[in-house]
Amino acid sequence: LELLGIPYTGSGVLASALGMDKVASKRIFHEAGVPLADWVRFGKGARVSVSDLPFGLPCVVKPSNEGSSVGVSLVKSAEALQPAVDEASKYAGTVLVERFVKGREVNVAILGDEALGSIEIVPAREFYDYEAKYGAGSGTVYHYPARLPPEVYARACATGLAAHRALGCDTYSRVD
DSSP states (O other): OTTTTOOOOSOOHHHHHHHHOHHHHHHHHHHHTOOOOOEEEEOTTOOOOGGGOTTOSSEEEEETTOOTTTTOEEEOSHHHHHHHHHHHTTSSSOEEEEEOOOSOEEEEEEETTEEEEEEEEEOSSSSOOHHHHHSTTOOOEEESSOOOOHHHHHHHHHHHHHHHHHHTOOSEEEEO
16 A cells, blocks of 8 residues: 555554564564463474474464464364364465463454553354354354453553554554
8 A cells, every 4th residue: 555655544564564474473572572372383384293392282273374363273182283284384374383371362452552451252162263253143252341350451451552562553453
């Protein structure tokens, strides 16, 4: 849009590109001190076993350059790891494998340079996958504000704002 002179709102090209690249984002977040789950990156089509993961199972496998949970798998067994890597390899980018962290799904809304608040997402499915996000009658429930103790809510908002700033986002963003 910038090259075509078409006005738009939101972050510029660099922040948007970084936000779509999970590996680049994680590297920047690490440098900025934003807390992250342990992770490792593999090339497309890599052969991966549990011994390749410094954190073991369970883990989450995802393509590094997709959104909306496309190609994401929650892996609980050694037998399910390679099929999940193969699935993620079908999509854009490399393959990202993260330590599974049991917790709540929380998104933070940022406007300008302020965290407006946090929403808690409770999927009816095992995790907030594509079907839970977009499927008709998915049963996903949204709580605003997120049902968190006040100190955890404040920390979630502060962490979301730190991620927004670290990527150089502008105007608005949603931080997962």
